[in-house]
Structures are given as structure tokens and as C-alpha cells.
Amino acid sequence: MAMTTAETMVEMTRRGQEAFVSAMRIYADAWKPIFGMWPTLDAKAPSAEEVVDKAYDCVAQALTTQREFTKTWLATTRSVASNAAWMAHETTKNTAAKS
Numbered sequence: 001m002a003m004t005t006a007e008t009m010v011e012m013t014r015r016g017q018e019a020f021v022s023a024m025r026i027y028a029d030a031w032k033p034i035f036g037m038w039p040t041l042d043a044k045a046p047s048a049e050e051v052v053d054k055a056y057d058c059v060a061q062a063l064t065t066q067r068e069f070t071k072t073w074l075a076t077t078r079s080v081a082s083n084a085a086w087m088a089h090e091t092t093k094n095t096a097a098k099s
Contacts, residue, residue, distance in 0.1 A: 034058065
């Protein structure tokens with residue numbers, strides 16, 4: 001049985017609300033670790049400066065981790081590239097020696 005226009009609109013609205021609630025739940029879950037850094041509501045509320053400091057400290061830690069990851073990745077890539085170049089050189093040398 002086909003839905004009427006009104007039923008379709010109601011269904012679309014319901015689905016949109018469900019999608020919004022789901023998105024907000026995902027968003028809130030993603031921010032839980034950040035919110036956990038600050039004191040609970042019964043504690044003294046942090047000043048704006050403290051919030052800024054904590055946010056920048058968090059970003060600085062993330063950048064430090066990213067820098068370490070990138071340096072490790074570069075070292076690994078450099079090693080692989082060096083090995084590949086050596087193997088190409090050896091293959092060329094061996095091929096020339098056989099000719």
C-alpha cells in the first residue's frame with residue numbers, strides 16, 4: 001500500500017530525528033575523553049584561561065604524537081626506499097655481468 005504525502009513527510013521527519021539523535025550520540029561519545037579532563041560540575045568551574053590552556057595542552061600532545069608517528073613513518077619509508085634502490089642496483093649490475 002502506497003503512503004500518502006502526509007505519511008511520507010511524517011516518516012521522513014521521524015527518520016531525520018533518529019539520524020540527528022544518532023549523530024549527536026556519536027559526537028558526544030567522541031568528546032567524552034576531552035570533557036573528562038575537566039573537573040565535575042560540583043567542583044570549581046575552570047576559568048576561560050584554564051580552558052584555553054587545557055585545550056592547547058591537548059592539541060600540543062596530539063601534535064607531539066603526530067610528529068613522532070611521522071618521523072617513524074619517514075624512517076621506515078627511507079629504509080624501504082634505500083633497500084629498493086640497492087636491490088635495483090644489484091639487479092642491474094648482475095644483469096650487465098651476465099651479458
